[in-house]
Amino acid sequence: MTGSSDLICVAAIAGAFGIKGEVKLKSFTDIPENCVKYGPLYNESGKIVLTLKSHRLITKAIAVIAEEVNTREEAEALKSTKLYISRSLLPEPEDDEFYLMDLIGLDVKSTDGKRMGKVTAVHNFGAGDMLEIKAKDTASFFHPFTKIAVPKLDLSAGRLIINIIEPDETEKPSKL
Numbered sequence: 001m002t003g004s005s006d007l008i009c010v011a012a013i014a015g016a017f018g019i020k021g022e023v024k025l026k027s028f029t030d031i032p033e034n035c036v037k038y039g040p041l042y043n044e045s046g047k048i049v050l051t052l053k054s055h056r057l058i059t060k061a062i063a064v065i066a067e068e069v070n071t072r073e074e075a076e077a078l079k080s081t082k083l084y085i086s087r088s089l090l091p092e093p094e095d096d097e098f099y100l101m102d103l104i105g106l107d108v109k110s111t112d113g114k115r116m117g118k119v120t121a122v123h124n125f126g127a128g129d130m131l132e133i134k135a136k137d138t139a140s141f142f143h144p145f146t147k148i149a150v151p152k153l154d155l156s157a158g159r160l161i162i163n164i165i166e167p168d169e170t171e172k173p174s175k176l
Contacts, residue, residue, distance in 0.1 A: 007042065007084035008101055011035040013049075016075035017063040023050065023075045025062045025083070032062060038090075041083035049081060098155060100129065103145075107159040108133050111151065116162060131162075 010029050017024040027035040033055070035041075041050040050066040057063075069075050093099060100122040108116040108131075117135035122145065124130065129145040143149060143162050152161035 006087050007044065007046065008087050008090065008099060009044075009082050009084050010038075011041065011062075011083040013075075013078045013081045013083065014061055015079045016072045017058065017061075019072050021069050021071045021075055022063045022065055023069055023078065024058070025064055026060075027062055033057065035083070036062060036064060038085045041085065043081060044084060046084075049078065049083060102155055103131065103153075103160070105158070106153075106155075108143075109159060109161050111161055111163050119160070133162075 011025045011027045014024040014026045016022065025035065027033070029035045036052055036055045040048045041052070043049050048068070050064065050068055053065045053067060055062050055064040069078070087099070087101070090099070103119045103122055106119045108119060110116055115135075117133045117138075119131050120134045120140060121132040122129055123132060123142070130142045131145050131150070132140050133143055134140045143164075149163055149165075150160055151163050154160065
């Protein structure tokens with residue numbers, strides 16, 4: 001296995017499934033089953049966590065049988081483990097497409113030209129992708145990754161432009 005900088009997170013272990021040691025995976029790939037089609041799944045340090053024998057789709061997840069897991073307790077012990085594959089196994093993105101990991105390390109400027117820092121991570125807390133941006137002498141901040149919030153992305157130049165929209169203090173939040 002190559003170094004951790006070559007790894008792409010494709011799934012996470014959601015816990016055990018059933019009583020015979022099946023492992024429940026939450027897929028992070030566009031097509032859920034794609035997370036299991038590239039061979040063994042590694043942890044973030046590059047150690048094999050799961051060598052898959054079989055898999056099946058279940059409601060909002062994938063149940064897998066792996067060589068390394070024989071009991072429900074072993075499957076539960078792996079809960080929350082992120083699973084990775086080597087980026088070299090993935091197809092090259094089409095024109096105007098990219099992997100989210102390609103954003104990490106990009107320089108960030110605002111639409112008015114102010115240097116804002118570098119992208120250190122991309123997160124999804126459930127409401128869409130968020131860029132974590134770290135400026136040189138300040139704490140990290142989050143910025144939405146949408147077309148309006150990031151109007152320009154230039155991977156070949158190693159930068160992106162963000163549109164910072166300040167909240168209107170006079171506007172009251174809507175009631176649910």
